[in-house]
Amino acid sequence: MSVDRELDAAAITDPALRLAYQRCRALNAEHGRTYYLATRLLPRERRPAIHALYGFARWADDVVDEVHDGRTPAERAAQLSTVEEKLAAGLAEGRSDDPVVAAVVDTARRYDIAPSLFEDFMTSMRMDLTVSSYATYADLARYVHGSAAVIGLQVLPVLGTSVPRAEAEPAAAALGVAFQLTNFLRDVGEDLDRGRVYLPTEELASFDVDRELLLWARRTGRTDPRIKRALAFQVERTRSVYRDAAPGIPMLSPASRPCVATAYRLYGRILDLVERADYDVLSRRVTVSNGRRLAIALPALARAVLA
Incomplete structure (x- = not known):
């Protein structure tokens, strides 16, 4: 099986730990189609760590996003505290009985x-329990640092660099932010359903x-020129963050560049689709088609093989 070859290549031999990594791989395959496809372009030995982090x-x-499953806010907070405690204990002890924590602890050690x-990531997750909007982009940036920038920094040592790691870190953080801002634009409607708005309210008010x-547009399936202008502003700002991230791709180890370049193009494509949909992201969710995914991924696969 492909998963066994990946674990063998990564020298993960402990049976319990192999099952832990398999659990994380399944989560990635089920919920992160774009990330999972891009991960397939990495050398086998690096894939399990990415699956664990994801x-x-x-x-x-x-824990914080499933708000319609019958749990109260207090129950979600308690569950998140349990996750946080398991992670802290696992990082301190170098092991965990929880499969997801065991895999990520092993990855952090390796x-x-x-x-x-x-x-920092857990701090932002805790913010989602109580914060439903952000007044300014600076306010949002504090949340995005923990929810996205640190993900880029976690992944960077797994990908490897051709320059000193510190030199590549700003671009890696920027790419994490670019992906997150893209998610905010794609998921405006779904976030509203959870009671949240991740677009800065002062910027929205300027339009x-x-x-x-936004709730009216979500409820009626109709759009409004003011919403279109506000979203167009957000799209252009997000593109500027992608531009900040782009110089980081050549700083990665050659074997990792096709993976990140593919994720960069696939996620950037979502912004194009938002524009093509005339910014109607409140009545539907734009997605990159499987055909387009393959059209982008197949040339990258050839580059990965050459690398």
Whole structure:
């Protein structure tokens, strides 16, 4: 099986740990189609670590995002505290009985990933329990640092660099932010359903847009020129973050560049689709088609083989 070859290549031999990594791989395959496709372009020995990092992030994210499953806010907070305690104990002890935590702890040890990056991530996850909007982009940036920038920094040592790691870190963080801002644009409607708005309210107000107008558009399936202008502004700012991230791709180890370049293009494509949909992201969710995914991924696969 492909998963066995990946684990063998990564020298992961402990049976329990192999099952832990398999669990994270399944989470990635099920929930992160774009990331999972891009991960297939990595050398086999690097894939399990990426699956572990994604699997843990997805697990924590689901705790705070599944708001319609009958749990109270207090129950979600308690569950997130349990996740946080398991992670802290695992990082301190170098092991865990929880499969997702076991895999991410092993990955952190193998690649010398700083515990502070996980702490910052959990801080942002906790913000999702109580914060439903952000007044300014600076306010949002504090959330995005922990929810996205640190993911880029966690992944960077797994990908490897052709320059000193510190030199590549700003671009890696920027790419994580670019992906997150893209998600915010794609998921405006779904986030509204959870009671959240991740577009800075002061920026929306400058286009005469508020939460009530967004909710009206979500409820009626209709759009409004003011919303279009506000979203166009957000798209252009997100593209500028992608431009900040682009110089980091050549800084990666050659074997990792096709993977990240593919994720960069696939996620950037979502912005094109938002524009093509005339910014109607409140009544539907734009996605990159499987055909387009393959059209982008197949040339990258050839480059990965050559690398």
